[in-house]
Amino acid sequence: MTPLSDPRPSRTTIREVAQHAGVGIKTVSRVVNNEPNVAPATAARVRASIEELRWEPDALAANLRRTTTRTRTIGLLLGSVSNPFAAAIHRAIEDVAAHRDVAVFASSLDDDPAREVAAVEAFVRRKVDGLILTCVAASQAYLRELVPPDMPIVFIDREPAEFAADTVHSDNVEGARMATRHLLGFGHRRLALLIDRREIWTARERERGFLLALDEFGIAPETATILDGLSDHVAAERAVLSVLGAPNAPTAIVSGQNLITVGAVHALRKLGRHRDVALIGFDDLELADLMDPGVSVVAQRPQEIGDVAAARLFASLDAGRRLDPAPIIVPVDLIPRGSGEIRPPSA
Amino acid sequence: MTPLSDPRPSRTTIREVAQHAGVGIKTVSRVVNNEPNVAPATAARVRASIEELRWEPDALAANLRRTTTRTRTIGLLLGSVSNPFAAAIHRAIEDVAAHRDVAVFASSLDDDPAREVAAVEAFVRRKVDGLILTCVAASQAYLRELVPPDMPIVFIDREPAEFAADTVHSDNVEGARMATRHLLGFGHRRLALLIDRREIWTARERERGFLLALDEFGIAPETATILDGLSDHVAAERAVLSVLGAPNAPTAIVSGQNLITVGAVHALRKLGRHRDVALIGFDDLELADLMDPGVSVVAQRPQEIGDVAAARLFASLDAGRRLDPAPIIVPVDLIPRGSGEIRPPSA
DNA sequence: TTGAAAGCGTTACCAT
DNA sequence: ATGGTAACGCTTTCAA
Numbered sequence: 001m002t003p004l005s006d007p008r009p010s011r012t013t014i015r016e017v018a019q020h021a022g023v024g025i026k027t028v029s030r031v032v033n034n035e036p037n038v039a040p041a042t043a044a045r046v047r048a049s050i051e052e053l054r055w056e057p058d059a060l061a062a063n064l065r066r067t068t069t070r071t072r073t074i075g076l077l078l079g080s081v082s083n084p085f086a087a088a089i090h091r092a093i094e095d096v097a098a099h100r101d102v103a104v105f106a107s108s109l110d111d112d113p114a115r116e117v118a119a120v121e122a123f124v125r126r127k128v129d130g131l132i133l134t135c136v137a138a139s140q141a142y143l144r145e146l147v148p149p150d151m152p153i154v155f156i157d158r159e160p161a162e163f164a165a166d167t168v169h170s171d172n173v174e175g176a177r178m179a180t181r182h183l184l185g186f187g188h189r190r191l192a193l194l195i196d197r198r199e200i201w202t203a204r205e206r207e208r209g210f211l212l213a214l215d216e217f218g219i220a221p222e223t224a225t226i227l228d229g230l231s232d233h234v235a236a237e238r239a240v241l242s243v244l245g246a247p248n249a250p251t252a253i254v255s256g257q258n259l260i261t262v263g264a265v266h267a268l269r270k271l272g273r274h275r276d277v278a279l280i281g282f283d284d285l286e287l288a289d290l291m292d293p294g295v296s297v298v299a300q301r302p303q304e305i306g307d308v309a310a311a312r313l314f315a316s317l318d319a320g321r322r323l324d325p326a327p328i329i330v331p332v333d334l335i336p337r338g339s340g341e342i343r344p345p346s347a
Numbered sequence: 348m349t350p351l352s353d354p355r356p357s358r359t360t361i362r363e364v365a366q367h368a369g370v371g372i373k374t375v376s377r378v379v380n381n382e383p384n385v386a387p388a389t390a391a392r393v394r395a396s397i398e399e400l401r402w403e404p405d406a407l408a409a410n411l412r413r414t415t416t417r418t419r420t421i422g423l424l425l426g427s428v429s430n431p432f433a434a435a436i437h438r439a440i441e442d443v444a445a446h447r448d449v450a451v452f453a454s455s456l457d458d459d460p461a462r463e464v465a466a467v468e469a470f471v472r473r474k475v476d477g478l479i480l481t482c483v484a485a486s487q488a489y490l491r492e493l494v495p496p497d498m499p500i501v502f503i504d505r506e507p508a509e510f511a512a513d514t515v516h517s518d519n520v521e522g523a524r525m526a527t528r529h530l531l532g533f534g535h536r537r538l539a540l541l542i543d544r545r546e547i548w549t550a551r552e553r554e555r556g557f558l559l560a561l562d563e564f565g566i567a568p569e570t571a572t573i574l575d576g577l578s579d580h581v582a583a584e585r586a587v588l589s590v591l592g593a594p595n596a597p598t599a600i601v602s603g604q605n606l607i608t609v610g611a612v613h614a615l616r617k618l619g620r621h622r623d624v625a626l627i628g629f630d631d632l633e634l635a636d637l638m639d640p641g642v643s644v645v646a647q648r649p650q651e652i653g654d655v656a657a658a659r660l661f662a663s664l665d666a667g668r669r670l671d672p673a674p675i676i677v678p679v680d681l682i683p684r685g686s687g688e689i690r691p692p693s694a
Numbered sequence: 695t696t697g698a699a700a701g702c703g704t705t706a707c708c709a710t
Numbered sequence: 711a712t713g714g715t716a717a718c719g720c721t722t723t724c725a726a
Contacts, residue, residue, distance in 0.1 A: 013719060024697035029721065037695055059472060060407045061719035065702045073452075073473065081453070082438035084431060084633075091429035094455055103469055105420075106428070106453045108441055122450055125406060126420065265637055286431075287634045290612055360703060371713035376705060384711050408703035412718045 012055040021049035032057055063127070068320070072102045074313065075123030077116065077133045079157070080108040085258060085283055085302050086134070089156060092306025093132060100314065102129070111200060111231065113137035120146055130313045135160050136200060152316030152323075154309045158201040164325045166316075168309040172202050172282075175298040175332035176209030177216075179254050179280040182296075182334060184217045188252035188278060188344045192225040192243055194236055194264065195256035203228065206256045206282060225250055236263025237270075244271060251344040252278035261285060265295060280340040289337055296340025299333045359402040368396035379404055410474070415667070419449045421660065422470030424463065424480045426504070427455040432605060432630055432649050433481070436503060439653025440479060447661065449476070458547060458578065460484035467493055477660045482507050483547060499663030499670075501656045505548040511672040513663070515656040519549050519629075522645040522679035523556025524563075526601050526627040529643075529681060531564045535599035535625060535691045539572040539590055541583055541611065542603035550575065553603045553629060572597055583610025584617075591618060598691040599625035608632060612642060627687040636684055643687025646680045 018025045023046060030038045031046040038046075049055075063069040076093060078086035090106060097104050105128065107119040116137050123131060130152040140155075140163035147153065154166040176193075183191060193210045195203040207228075211221055225243055230236045236259065243249060244267070255261040261281030268274040275293065284299035308328055316323045334340075365372045370393060377385045378393045385393075396402075410418060423440060425433035437453060444451050452475065454466040463484050470478060477499040487502075487510035494500065501513040523540075530538060540557045542550040554575075558568055572590055577583045583606065590596060591614070602608040608628030615621040622640065631646035655675055663670045681687075 011719090015719080018697095025719095026697055026721085027695085030696090033721085039695065042695080056472070058719055060474060061411055061702095062721070063702095064408055064411060064704090064719080065721040067722085071473075080438060081428070081441060082431070082434040084429075084434070087429040087431070087434045090453070091427060091455065094428060094453070098454065101469070103452045103454070103473055105450045106437070106441070107445070107450070108438060122448070125403070126418075126450055127407060262634065265634075269637060285634060287609065287612075287632060287638065290616060290638055291634065292639045358703085362703080365713095372703095373705085373713055374711085377712085380705085386711060389711080405703055408718090409705070410718095411703080411720090412705040414706080 011058070012053045014055070014057070017046070017049050017053055017055045020053055021046045069127065070129055071127050072100075073105065073126065073128045074102055074130045074132065075105045075107070075119070075126075075128040077107050077109055077119045077123075077131070077135075079134050080110060081106050082108075083258065084286065085300060088302035089306040089309070092303040093310045096307065096310035096314065109134050109136055111136045111197070117142060117146070124148070124151075130154075130317055132156055132309050132313055133160075134158060138199070139163070140165075150321055152313050152321075154313045154316075156305055156309045159327070166309075166312045166323070166325050166328070168305050168312065168328045168330065169202075170300045170305065170332050171329050172205035172332075173209040173212065175282060175300075175334075176206040176254065176256070177213045178209075178332070178334050179282065179298050179340070180210050180213030181216065182336075182340055183252040183254065183278055183280060184213060184219070186252075186278065186341060186343050187346075188250075189219065190223060190225075190248060190250045190252075190344075192227065192240075192250035192253045193256065194230050194239060194253065194260045195226070195228045196231050196260070197229050203256055210254055230257075230260050230263070233259045233263035233266065236260040237267045238263075240264045240267035241271065244273065244277065250277075252342075253280070255279065255281040257281075258283045258285065261295065261297070265291065274339070276342060276345065278340055278342040278344075280334075284335070291339075293339045293342070294337025296337045297335050299335050301330050301332070304330050358405065359400045361402070361404065364393070364396050364400055364402045367400055368393045417476055418474050419447075420452065420473065420475045421449055421477045421479065422452045422454070422466070422473075422475040424454050424456055424466045424470075424478070424482075426481050427457060428453050429455075430605065431633065432647060433504075435649035436653040436656070439650045440657045443654065443657035443661065456481050456483055458483045458544070464489060464493070471495070471498075477501075477664055479503055479656050479660055480507075481505060485546070486510070487512075497668055499660050499668075501660045501663075503652055503656045506674070513656075513659045513670070513672050513675070515652050515659065515675045515677065516549075517647045517652065517679050518676050519552035519679075520556035520559065522629060522647075522681075523553035523601065523603070524560045525556075525679070525681050526629065526645050526687070527557045527560035528563065529683075529687055530599040530601065530625055530627060531560060531566070533599075533625065533688060533690050534693075535597075536566065537570060537572075537595060537597045537599075537691075539574065539587075539597035539600045540603065541577050541586060541600065541607045542573070542575045543578050543607070544576050550603055557601055577604075577607050577610070580606045580610035580613065583607040584614045585610075587611045587614035588618065591620065591624065597624075599689075600627070602626065602628040604628075605630045605632065608642065608644070612638065621686070623689060623692065625687055625689040625691075627681075631682065638686075640686045640689070641684025643684045644682050646682050648677050648679070651677050 018028045132154045134157050140160035227239045281297040284297050288295040365375045378390050479501045481504050487507035574586045628644040631644050635642040
């Protein structure tokens with residue numbers, strides 16, 4: 001029977017390096033950590049030994065005794081890693097992190113409060129240096145006992161409740177308001193708003209913007225149709241099909257999200273009404289410009305959100321403590337492409 | 348001056364638990380690790396103490412001495428976390444991993460060999476349990492000295508060179524062949540193939556499938572136009588614009604990739620020829636079915652790729668060693684939507 | 695400027 | 711079935 005290969009390949013240790021360089025263990029430690037009080041000549045000798053023995057410090061062991069433990073790792077919780085908006089944020093954060101030799105754990109929330117807590121627990125257990133979170137639970141108070149008090153946290157896309165922390169998100173209210181105003185400006189008076197579940201903060205914010213715009217134009221909210229609870233394109237398609245079949249159907253639609261827009265476009269196509277019912281989506285879609293008519297959207301800036309969130313997190317990390325919570329609002333851009341510039345039949 | 352908060356919040360240790368339960372340290376260790384030889388009564392007492400003191404074992408410290416170290420962490424290297432194809436794979440892998448309480452480090456390759464090596468180094472330094480990699484370097488031989496010999500590795504999307512390991516990817520040759528055959532079947536005789544840089548394995552494979560189909564139909568490869576080095580939609584658009592302007596321009600286009608398809612559609616629209624030049628893309632696009640004409644594609648199955656890759660990785664992990672390398676080929680699906688069913692002018 | 699010894703929180707080994 | 715002690719690879723403390 002052949003002997004099994006050693007399950008624990010003997011790594012070189014700091015001890016061997018010290019011996020090889022003819023110095024004490026602590027001096028090697030000083031060198032690799034750039035601590036002062038090492039004679040240049042000694043340092044050089046140590047570095048040569050490290051090189052020669054191809055030693056790499058064991059980060060895990062180092063953190064065991066260190067007071068200010070740094071795993072050079074952060075936890076990122078996204079709506080879903082496969083959602084294009086989230087994936088773009090992810091990419092931006094990764095780029096900043098990679099630059100600092102920090103690795104990123106990525107998880108998907110799936111708008112499930114239980115997953116939110118589980119993900120944070122998993123991150124904390126792995127001793128990440130900081131957290132960038134998308135939240136959906138009714139309250140984030142649980143973080144106070146789950147997360148070490150010094151660990152920086154930045155929320156993205158949605159504001160937390162009962163927990164003060166940095167937050168980076170789009171200007172949802174203004175975006176929805178712009179979209180709605182835009183449609184009203186083209187003469188529409190009967191509008192529909194399609195939004196996700198109201199548990200989701202952005203859905204509520206976008207509804208707020210929608211209502212503000214109606215108010216500006218002196219339109220009674222009752223004349224508008226607001227459909228909520230739409231979390232995928234199938235539900236959205238069904239909703240649009242039914243709402244357009246009703247009497248006094250809306251002449252324009254504001255979609256509160258990515259997947260809802262896709263569902264709405266499907267429905268309009270199916271009804272053959274994509275040229276006479278106006279539509280503006282929230283969040284951009286790839287190929288939206290190549291559709292006929294092009295799909296007008298309020299585009300978010302996911303890369304900017306990621307950039308800013310990462311910058312905040314690393315600022316706290318560099319400071320060694322949570323900085324004063326700052327809410328950062330990233331602008332959105334209304335992109336007219338055709339579908340949002342359709343006039344109502346009567347106008 | 349207010350005292351700084353203790354930077355190292357004193358965690359409860361196994362020692363305190365042992366004392367509280369009135370047992371030895373090792374017995375507590377036995378209980379949490381489900382080792383045999385603990386009396387049920389003792390175990391219950393220990394568990395109660397753990398509960399009461401809210402102790403959580405320090406995974407880092409545990410791994411320090413453990414022979415079979417498990418960080419419950421894997422490293423995933425993708426083309427780019429923001430590419431929809433890669434993001435879908437990511438999601439599938441995450442779902443499998445989350446189920447086993449394993450966290451996923453995700454990084455982007457950006458088709459840069461240097462990033463490939465750097466990412467693997469970063470993963471290994473953090474002592475991941477396994478690797479799922481997309482590769483682009485000319486050889487993966489470097490893995491032999493960079494990665495511990497027992498660490499499982501699964502390649503996705505592209506085959507490695509000079510390194511034997513599990514590989515999970517689409518049937519690229521057959522996919523390209525199907526697409527090409529499909530166009531030839533509609534009567535096209537002058538085809539163009541647009542592919543990414545030839546350093547990329549999938550580009551070469553898809554070219555192979557393209558040429559095989561031409562051969563089947565007895566068409567000389569010289570009559571086809573093959574443009575390579577197309578890595579984004581801008582380059583692809585430019586390429587299509589120029590190739591369609593040339594004499595004896597192709598009547599049908601096979602696009603070798605996501606972004607190339609987008610560029611090609613843009614170009615065809617710009618020329619107003621989207622209804623008379625046929626196009627089949629490799630890899631599906633969201634909204635492709637809503638375009639006019641719908642964009643026919645050879646769709647990959649990213650979720651299946653992710654599922655299978657994760658299954659292989661965890662199989663190796665469970666076995667405690669790298670299993671015999673198996674190449675797994677995932678089928679592709681030709682989805683006709685209109686653009687691929689356009690006939691040539693003369694036919 | 696340097697290093698010996700103690701300690702980090704756990705698992706491995708070997709008694710009992 | 712149980713526990714004492716060494717050990718993991720490093721940082722910290724403190725004396726030299």
